[in-house]
Amino acid sequence: xxxxxxxxxxxxxxxxxxxxxxxxxxxxxxxxAAHLPGQLLASAMLLLDAGAARETPGREGTATVLxxxxxxxxxxxxxxxxxxxxxxxxxxxxxxxxxxTFRVGVSAPVPRLPDAVxxxxxxxxxxxxxPSDVARVRDDxxxxxxMDWAQPGPRADAALRADLFGAAxxxxxxxxxxxxxxxxxxxxxxxxxxxxxxxxxxxxxxAGDLTTLDLVELGEAAFAGTSGAPLPPEAPLGxxxxxxRRTILVDRPGSVQSTLRIGHRAxxxxxPDYVPMTLAATVLGGAFTSRLNHLIREVKGYTxxxxxxxxxxxxxxxxxxxxxVQTAVTVPAIADTLGEIARTRLDGVTAxxxxxxxxxxxxxxxxxxxxxxxxxxxxxxxxxxxxxxDYYATLRREYLETTVEQVSAxxxxxxxPDGLTFVVEGDAAAVRDDxxxxxxxxxxxxxx
Amino acid sequence: xxxxxxxWVTSPSTPGASTGYPWPIDSTRLSNGLRVVVSEDHSAPVxxxxxxxxxxxxxxxxxxxGFAHLFEHLMFEGSAHVRKTEHxxxxxxxxxxxxxxxxxxxxxxxxxxxxxxxxxxxxxxADRMGxxxxxxxxxxxxxxxxxxxxxxxxxxxxVPYGDAxxxxxALLYPEGHPYHHATIGSxxxxxxxxxxxxxxxxxxxxxxxxxxxxxxxxxxPAEVYALAGRYFGAIEPVAPxxxxxxxxxxxxxxxxxxxxxxxxxxxxxxxxxxxxxxFGTAGYDAVTVLATVLGDGRGxxxxxxxxxxxxxxxxDYIGSYGVDLAHAPAPLIITATAKDxxxxxxxxxxLTEVVGSLVTEPVTEEELSxxxxxxxxxxxRQLSTVGGRADTLGRYATQFGDAAAAAYRLxxxxxxxxxxxxxxxxxxxxxxxxxTLIYLPEESA
Numbered sequence: 001x002x003x004x005x006x007x008x009x010x011x012x013x014x015x016x017x018x019x020x021x022x023x024x025x026x027x028x029x030x031x032x033a034a035h036l037p038g039q040l041l042a043s044a045m046l047l048l049d050a051g052a053a054r055e056t057p058g059r060e061g062t063a064t065v066l067x068x069x070x071x072x073x074x075x076x077x078x079x080x081x082x083x084x085x086x087x088x089x090x091x092x093x094x095x096x097x098x099x100x101t102f103r104v105g106v107s108a109p110v111p112r113l114p115d116a117v118x119x120x121x122x123x124x125x126x127x128x129x130x131p132s133d134v135a136r137v138r139d140d141x142x143x144x145x146x147m148d149w150a151q152p153g154p155r156a157d158a159a160l161r162a163d164l165f166g167a168a169x170x171x172x173x174x175x176x177x178x179x180x181x182x183x184x185x186x187x188x189x190x191x192x193x194x195x196x197x198x199x200x201x202x203x204x205x206x207a208g209d210l211t212t213l214d215l216v217e218l219g220e221a222a223f224a225g226t227s228g229a230p231l232p233p234e235a236p237l238g239x240x241x242x243x244x245r246r247t248i249l250v251d252r253p254g255s256v257q258s259t260l261r262i263g264h265r266a267x268x269x270x271x272p273d274y275v276p277m278t279l280a281a282t283v284l285g286g287a288f289t290s291r292l293n294h295l296i297r298e299v300k301g302y303t304x305x306x307x308x309x310x311x312x313x314x315x316x317x318x319x320x321x322x323x324x325v326q327t328a329v330t331v332p333a334i335a336d337t338l339g340e341i342a343r344t345r346l347d348g349v350t351a352x353x354x355x356x357x358x359x360x361x362x363x364x365x366x367x368x369x370x371x372x373x374x375x376x377x378x379x380x381x382x383x384x385x386x387x388x389x390d391y392y393a394t395l396r397r398e399y400l401e402t403t404v405e406q407v408s409a410x411x412x413x414x415x416x417p418d419g420l421t422f423v424v425e426g427d428a429a430a431v432r433d434d435x436x437x438x439x440x441x442x443x444x445x446x447x448x
Numbered sequence: 449x450x451x452x453x454x455x456w457v458t459s460p461s462t463p464g465a466s467t468g469y470p471w472p473i474d475s476t477r478l479s480n481g482l483r484v485v486v487s488e489d490h491s492a493p494v495x496x497x498x499x500x501x502x503x504x505x506x507x508x509x510x511x512x513x514g515f516a517h518l519f520e521h522l523m524f525e526g527s528a529h530v531r532k533t534e535h536x537x538x539x540x541x542x543x544x545x546x547x548x549x550x551x552x553x554x555x556x557x558x559x560x561x562x563x564x565x566x567x568x569x570x571x572x573x574a575d576r577m578g579x580x581x582x583x584x585x586x587x588x589x590x591x592x593x594x595x596x597x598x599x600x601x602x603x604x605x606x607v608p609y610g611d612a613x614x615x616x617x618a619l620l621y622p623e624g625h626p627y628h629h630a631t632i633g634s635x636x637x638x639x640x641x642x643x644x645x646x647x648x649x650x651x652x653x654x655x656x657x658x659x660x661x662x663x664x665x666x667x668x669p670a671e672v673y674a675l676a677g678r679y680f681g682a683i684e685p686v687a688p689x690x691x692x693x694x695x696x697x698x699x700x701x702x703x704x705x706x707x708x709x710x711x712x713x714x715x716x717x718x719x720x721x722x723x724x725x726x727f728g729t730a731g732y733d734a735v736t737v738l739a740t741v742l743g744d745g746r747g748x749x750x751x752x753x754x755x756x757x758x759x760x761x762x763x764d765y766i767g768s769y770g771v772d773l774a775h776a777p778a779p780l781i782i783t784a785t786a787k788d789x790x791x792x793x794x795x796x797x798x799l800t801e802v803v804g805s806l807v808t809e810p811v812t813e814e815e816l817s818x819x820x821x822x823x824x825x826x827x828x829r830q831l832s833t834v835g836g837r838a839d840t841l842g843r844y845a846t847q848f849g850d851a852a853a854a855a856y857r858l859x860x861x862x863x864x865x866x867x868x869x870x871x872x873x874x875x876x877x878x879x880x881x882x883x884t885l886i887y888l889p890e891e892s893a
Contacts, residue, residue: 002682003578005529008567010542014493014666038491040470040828071746079756083746084814090821092745108825136759143715143788144764150608150714254712256601288536298533301594304602324602326594356541363543363562366494371832 016366018392019375022210026219028226029201032383034375035210042113042208043105043372046124046222047380049231050102050197052175053315060170061141061177062189063102066198067095069137069190070104073128082123091116093123099175099313100384102198107373110208117204118221124198125225131187138185145179152252152259152324156425159248159446160261163421164318167447171237171316200228203383207375236268237316241419245441248421250448251428258330258426259323262337264416266310266317269385274312275398276410281309282357283349283407284340284415285321289356291340292321300336302329308341310414314384319415327427331434334422338440345415348408357407362399365392468827468858473841473851474669478677480685481657485841485851486672487664489834495665497569498558498838499577500846502660503653505633506552506626506775507692511640514596514633517550518641519649521592523557524548528579532588535572542568545835552627553774554846560835563666567675573661574679577654581647589643600632608713609887616721619705619883620779626693627776655686662842662851665834695776697723700881708886715762716792717785718799719885723777724770724876728848730860734872735770735780737864740819741811742803743768743782747818749805750784754798760790761798774847780876792886806873811866820862827858 019034055062071093073079086093091108104124108116148154158174165172173181204222206215241264252259267273278286285292285308292306306323321341325333349357369378369392382391422440424431436443475485505516526532539546539559546559559569604610614630621627661680663672700723725731743750744767755763765785771778782803786795830836845851 002684003528003575004571004679007529007538008571011564011567013564014562016493039832041825041832080747080752083752084818087745087747087818088814088821090825092822107829109828112821140763140787143762147608147714147762147765147785150712152606255606257598257606287540289533289540294533297595298591301591302598304595304599324598324606326598326601356537359543360540364545366492366562367543367545367560370492370494370834371829373829 016393016396018378019207021379021389022215024215024219026216027201027223029204029219029223031204031206031215031219031222032379033206033210033215034379036207036372036375037209037211039209039372040109041107041372042110042206042213043107043376044113044117044120044218045103045105045205045376045380046120046202047205047383048102048198048200048202050193051100052097053099053170054197055170055193056189057170059181059185059189060173061182062185062193063097064176065134065138065141065182065185066190066193067097067102068141069129069134070095070123070127072130072133072137074122075126075128076122082119086116086119089116089119091119093120097176099171099315101380103380105376110212113208113213114217114221117218121222121224127194129191129194134187134190138182138190142179142183145177145182149179152255152257152425155250155446155448156259156261156423159250159425159448160263160320160421160423163246163248163423164263164265165316199226201226205376205379205383207372207379234315236270239265239267239317241265241416243419245418246421247435247440247443248423248446249428249432249435249443250423250425250446252425253427253429255425255427256327257324258327258424258431260325260334260337261320261322261423261425262334262420263318263320264419264421266312266319266414268315268317269312271312271317273410273414275395276402276406277310277414278361279354279357279399279402279407280344280349280411280414281319282361283353284308284344284411287356287360291344292337295336295340296323296325296333300329300332302326302333306337327430330424330426330431331438334424334440335438338417338420341415341420342417344411345417348411349404351404354404354407358399358402362396365396466859467855469831469852469855471837475845475851476673478656478681480681480683481655482676482680483660483845484673484676485660485662485845486667486669487662487837487841488668489664490666492834493563493666494560494834495563495566495663495667496558496560496834496838497566497573498556498662498664498835498842499573500660500662500842501555501654502658502846503555504551504553505629505631506695507653508629511637512645513629513637514631515637515641515645515649516555517631517633518592518596518638519646520548520550520555521596522584522588522646523576523580525588525592526583527576528582530572530575535576538568538572544569550631552631556839556842558835558839560833566663566667570675570679574683577656577659577680578683580650580654584643584647586643589641589646593638593641597635597638600635604632609717612719612885612887615707615709615885616719616779616781616883619707619885620721620723621776625697625776626695627773652686653689655689656680656683657685657687658689660842660845662838662845664838664841692775697776700777700876700878701883702880704880704882704884706884708888710888710890713887713889715785715889716795717765717887718783718792718796720782720799720803721883721885722780722876722881724780724872725777727772727774727778731872731875732770732778733860734864734868735876737816737819737823737861738806738869738872739768739770739780740822741815741869742806744819744822749802749815750782753802754784758798760787760795761785762787792888796884796886800879803877806877807870811869813866816866816869823861824858
């Protein structure tokens, strides 16, 4: 054999550092910037406390329609001129909405960033919002959602969300609305949302080589014409867990796979268990060698991939497992998934598994945070969750120091196999009898 | 292109545009033929190890479609000194990210690691280059065959329009051409895949002299050369490696091709496709700029005229792009999806008109500089990670024999003129060479 048989030891560990953070207060807002020497591109993001949770009931999708209307011209120029001005900088606007925030992002070569930020602010603060344009964007968004909902996944996501949070609650409805709620959005809803939430200063995030960037100038551009104080945070929603399991069937006739969404409620992002919960979920369903992916992909061959994680926002959290499995093995795949969740709750994690999970999570903080875009995302996490500037160094240390006992305890506290909801989006005619016969939980049909 | 704010010689405000690769590039070749490329950059404590094997689905004979890709999966399932699933565990368990991809041209493998684990990554890659065959079992093959069949279901069969790429390739390239079949392969061929075929496949193509090893990031050339010699140096070369089936084509198609699919799709959608020039040629650089002028961004002709303008196409689903294949004229794909109430004929007329305008209405300076600005950002975004840099260098070393040729691509894009774009359109976008693929929803049929 011509190969070296012995696995090499690691070289000397390199020190970890998150890029240096600078904060500037200007024009009533705050600029939070990270210095990335030598990067040729820079990213900026206007982060506003204007998430989907602020939408009026029944009009879910209002913020998304607004986000898509921002580029339909501004008070200074029409939509074609705006597109040309922005794209000639090599920049494109990426407005987005999540539960907690409304984000307007832009990236460009460093010398172009100030002009790109000016244009992003122009769209966010002074959009034209001509009623006929807004109505058209709304109609296009209804169509786009119907396109999206024809894919496997969105309907299953909606069914799980409605079951966990209640269909009457904003948090029980899809973050970007559904075709019916977006169709109900009026021009006045969109204008009112803009007036109420997008004219507050918010925070400007910047990542790139700051040597030649004037943060005061960027902040002045971002916060011009805004007013208002930061909004007080609202209380967490709590963690109700049902005392029995439920299976919800979403029919997708002819589907060759069943799309699985399995989950229950969990604590919000501020939970002191954040690190051990993340590590427990990594062992269960995060890494490639996780229990779920190992059993259901690598041993059984039921799926191309399966993952499990906690998703957490300011006010709520959720445990979720997601996979697409071949139709014929729907029930065995669910049974195996349930088995691994129950085993992880009962027996916790092993030292070997935890070693992989914590090294992976710690290493990812440098491996997956190389670009200005990813650093802006990391800064957004600091701002949204009110975390200190040294947070990522602390997080890295906590990942590496958390013990088997702490992670196993978190798994026991925050995994609830007996309260799970199993959503199966697939060919109902092919899977219904098997699901009914299997001892998973009460079987109901989705109302979608 | 000599003037304008994105001029690549004169502009002081577009950093690095006089070269598309402002980091160092060093390379060497081991005596067994393995080419080693290093791009040193210590600005972050991470390093990427990337291997391009010059084998892809274009090498697959009839009856073995999907084998190159299924083989890629087998490369993660253990080798002489690495147990099944241990590869993934060792990379992720030391903080790294990893993946591999197969396309018609080639297969690449890559992991980005905290840089103290460079040696581990090289050891893992050498072990599966030189020691896969003894570890390959029927059980592993059977398992990964099922995984790949699920990949096919998930990505191509279970999503609306998911099989468009499979159909376009078959329409663009004649029967028997190495690009005629899709990389994912057919279920029938995957089911027939035998263990001996894969053992032979590895012996034939997974050789040091058929590979480029690139390391980008926090490592020096001297360090990488020493480690590459230590771990890969004794792996025997394979000679000769048979060439892929001939990919020669006399030029654009001379007969249009058309296919209409009625099925479970939410709205009518049209794909227009043409064979253009091979990636890496001046002609393809013009096609790259053309595709950006035509269909990238809200300022593009397609968006301005059909999503805005006539308002017959859905704004989220309109665009055009080239597929960067290097061994035969590469495809340009143009797509639009009808808005509610717009019939497919109206959409096709609109699309045809805008495509035709590239010949009849010369591209303006504004359109050209917009496209070049977007391409510049896209180029730097690709190179903003050590993984993107390593893959780019591996591509140029494999396909053009010189990693440093990567530095020319951006300046060559920026040198494309309006006349070049018109000429590319005139050559490649003729109606008689067009492939048209239309999807119609069942109820409107």
